[in-house]
Structure formats: structure tokens, C-alpha cells
Amino acid sequence: MSDPLSTPDILHEEDGWRMRLARPADNARLCDLFREVDMSADLCLAEERDPDFFALHRAQSPQAYSVILEDSTQAGRPAFGCASILARDAWYGAEIRRVGYACDLRIEHGFRGARVFPTVIDKFMSFMQEHEGIDLMYSAVLSSNQRGRNALLNQHGKRAGQPVGQVMTPYHMTSIQFVGARMPSDPRVQRAEEADRAALVEFLAAQQKQRLFGYVVDDAWFQARLEQWPGMRLEDFFLLKNGDGRVLACAAPWDTAGHLRRSRVIKYQGKMQWLRLAYNAEARLRGFAKLPAPGDCFHFAYLTHLEVSNDQPALLDALLCGIYNALRDQPWHFMSLMVPMGSPLEAGLKRFRLQRIAMELLAFSNPRSSWHGRSLSTLRPGFEMALH
Known part of the structure; x- marks a missing residue:
């Protein structure tokens, strides 16, 4: 190249x-x-x-x-x-x-x-x-x-x-707000250790191969992620494993604000002024983080490397509860994940307070392209x- x-x-x-x-x-x-x-x-x-x-x-x-x-x-x-x-x-x-x-x-x-x-x-x-x-x-x-x-x-x-x-994939950029009590914990959800690395990489590789335009994953790819993503560590991965140690679901919360990208509030106006007042009043009563003041940034984590075997909603629910419990006592506003519209995974979000922003993945080709005229619609991009 x-x-x-x-x-x-x-x-x-x-x-x-x-x-x-x-x-x-x-x-x-x-x-x-x-x-x-x-x-x-x-x-x-x-x-x-x-x-x-x-x-x-x-x-x-x-x-x-x-x-x-x-x-x-x-x-x-x-x-x-x-x-x-x-x-x-x-x-x-x-x-x-x-x-x-x-x-x-x-x-x-x-x-x-x-x-x-x-x-x-x-x-x-x-x-x-x-x-x-x-x-x-x-x-x-x-x-x-x-x-x-x-x-x-x-x-x-x-x-x-x-x-x-x-249109390739309509989806919701879904934010889970840290506004409630601890969730039920599933003991199968644990942070990754060095002994889990091979199983995690194997799981990520198999899941991505099933996706349209999935990443080509091997141990070198995984090591590059750990080295090139600021702050990303193996122990940041949450794994849901079955009894024989096989990974069934995983995700790694990641904060980009320190080195890569920040979302800074400039102004609240219109209905957001009143929503902020109501939200912050509840935050004072229940002890969670208030919305940032103008000039400050949202504090949130992306749920990266999110994979769930066969898109089973029960597995997603258990994984998210484990991550929610681990992060809720920190001053986060929310954690964010991608959920395709119509995916079975939508059913795994019911116990959380959510904000959703509708988005789409769009694919492009020109007449010189070997992809020209092919349908690329998918729930698993x-x-x-x-x-x-």
C-alpha cells in the first residue's frame, strides 16, 4: 500500500x-x-x-x-x-x-x-x-x-x-445512564486476566469473521489495540464465560477524553435548559453525576469490542449489569454502545435508563467498483x- x-x-x-x-x-x-x-x-x-x-x-x-x-x-x-x-x-x-x-x-x-x-x-x-x-x-x-x-x-x-x-445498518447510539442502584450481578462476568487472553482473542476473531466488514483479528491485532489505544489494558475487558472458560460475551469500556476526543458543552438552550434542571435535581437526591456545566465536558465510556454470542439478549443484559456495577461509583455520565435497529440485542437493554440517538451506516461505491449494485444491508456490521 x-x-x-x-x-x-x-x-x-x-x-x-x-x-x-x-x-x-x-x-x-x-x-x-x-x-x-x-x-x-x-x-x-x-x-x-x-x-x-x-x-x-x-x-x-x-x-x-x-x-x-x-x-x-x-x-x-x-x-x-x-x-x-x-x-x-x-x-x-x-x-x-x-x-x-x-x-x-x-x-x-x-x-x-x-x-x-x-x-x-x-x-x-x-x-x-x-x-x-x-x-x-x-x-x-x-x-x-x-x-x-x-x-x-x-x-x-x-x-x-x-x-x-x-443504507447498510440503521442503529441507535445508545447511552446507558448511571442513575440507579446496583444491578443484579452474574458471577460469570469478570475482568480479563492474562490467562484469558487466548480465549478472548479467539472469541473476537470468530465474532468479527461473522460480521460484514468485520476486523481481521489475531493476537498481533489485539496487541496493537493495547499499544495504540491510549489507556486500554487487558484488564479493562469484561468477559462473560461459561463453565469451561469459553468466552460468550465481552466488552471493554474506554474513555477517549484524555487523548483523542472530547464533547464539551457550550450552551444549554430550549428544552435542554429544563431537562438539565430536572436531571440535576434528581442527581442531587440520588447521588449520581450532574450534567456538565457550560464549558465542561461529558464524562463517558464507549463500550468497545462489544461482542455477544449469537446476539443473545440475556448475555448482553448480564454483561452490561456487571460493567454498570463496576463503573457506577465513578463520576461517569453514561456508557455508550451501538445497537442495530431490529437486533435481538435490543431486548437486553430493558432494565436500564437509556438515551438513544438514531444513526445509520451508509455504504458507497462507484461504477468502477466490484461492489457496485450489491445490497449491503446487515444487522451485524x-x-x-x-x-x-
Whole structure:
């Protein structure tokens, strides 16, 4: 595969703007783009990627590329947008194929409305086909973001010629709030020890192979996760094992705030002002963490490496209760997991207080792609929400 530093800088240029590969020197400009806030929302949040925009990419793939979009009509060519694609090997049935995960899409208001996006996605995907051998990519979007969905799924008019999108997996970004008493404990749920490593890796490998675009897992892959994910340790994995030591379910809570990404509250307005008052009143009475004040960050953990044998809801329930009990006395606001809509796993969440945000994984291909025209709908995608 190509070395990003050996590739040409400029991927596309036309009147008024250009697209080029981002380099380490662009770190501050990219972090600034991510701090921009939608002040029309009831909860105004800033996503922060300081001090290293590229660190989140390195946690997932050494073959990660970002482009920065620049306004050529102004002095200094100010950035007005960016996008990233991370290339990796993935399972497709019994085959290992090369796929890309697209993320970090930001385009300022003045350049929206199909002014640049169709060209950006087409040229960037063509570059990845040539340099990384991928001819399909997928991405996560908010279901409520109709403007963003239309931009990705609509190939008519000004968008004719951009890669064709399809819905791969509708899902809920599900947050379990730490607001109640301890849950019933299942003694089968324990933290992983060194003696569990081989069984854990074997379980992860088998589960991912069953997923559409699942990760290709072996011990070297697992060791890379421990080394490259800041703060991740073997003992952070919670395992549910049967009597003979076989792993039936697992997950590893992981906090990205210290090194990779933070969600900082800028302002509560509209209905969120009243919801915050009610929530914080209950927090004072029951002794759980209040919502962050403006200027502070949410404190939460992603449930990474979440796998449940045969998607059995009872196993998920037992695993989550064990993790909930282990974390509830710390100042967390919630723990977050991906649950596909229509999955049997939804039944394993009934005892918890939840907040759900509807999202979708969208897959893209172009007419040059071997995937073009195939349906990629699945309830079991290979997707790590902590890295989205």
C-alpha cells in the first residue's frame, strides 16, 4: 500500500477551491474546523480533537488519509472543510477484502448545496482506489441530519456522478445512564486476566469473521489495540464465560477524553435548559453525576469490542449489569454502545435508563467498483463506534 508521504499533495483543483492531502502541519487547522458549533441545537456541543487530530486515525489504521479543502480566492487559502478515509482489511464472507471507513466530514455553510461535495467524494474515493486498493467505503451519519443524508444518498442533478450510497445498518447510539442502584450481578462476568487472553482473542476473531466488514483479528491485532489505544489494558475487558472458560460475551469500556476526543458543552438552550434542571435535581437526591456545566465536558465510556454470542439478549443484559456495577461509583455520565435497529440485542437493554440517538451506516461505491449494485444491508456490521 502507498506511503501517504510519497503521494502528491493536490488531489483536485478548480476555480475557487482545491483539495489536498492533509499533513501533520495542518493539525491546528483541522482541530479548529472540528470546534465549530451548531448554535441552533438545544444542546450545543463542541467536538475537540486537540492536541492531535490524527491520533484517532492511528488508533484504527496505519493507512489513514485526510484531505483539507481550501478557498483559493482568499489570501492564505483558509480551510473550509475536511474529510478522512481509513483503509483496512475486512471480512466479506470467507474472503478478506480492502474497505475504507469515511469520517471527519466538515464543510462550511458557504460551500454546501452540492457546490463541492460531489467532486470531493468522487475524487477522494478514486484516489483511495488507486493508492489503497479499496473500492467501497462506509460512514456513520445522524438519521435526523436530512441535509447530510441527502448529500450522501442523492445522485441526481448536481450530485450526478458521485459514488452511489445505500443504507447498510440503521442503529441507535445508545447511552446507558448511571442513575440507579446496583444491578443484579452474574458471577460469570469478570475482568480479563492474562490467562484469558487466548480465549478472548479467539472469541473476537470468530465474532468479527461473522460480521460484514468485520476486523481481521489475531493476537498481533489485539496487541496493537493495547499499544495504540491510549489507556486500554487487558484488564479493562469484561468477559462473560461459561463453565469451561469459553468466552460468550465481552466488552471493554474506554474513555477517549484524555487523548483523542472530547464533547464539551457550550450552551444549554430550549428544552435542554429544563431537562438539565430536572436531571440535576434528581442527581442531587440520588447521588449520581450532574450534567456538565457550560464549558465542561461529558464524562463517558464507549463500550468497545462489544461482542455477544449469537446476539443473545440475556448475555448482553448480564454483561452490561456487571460493567454498570463496576463503573457506577465513578463520576461517569453514561456508557455508550451501538445497537442495530431490529437486533435481538435490543431486548437486553430493558432494565436500564437509556438515551438513544438514531444513526445509520451508509455504504458507497462507484461504477468502477466490484461492489457496485450489491445490497449491503446487515444487522451485524464491522464497526467500532468509539472510532467513528
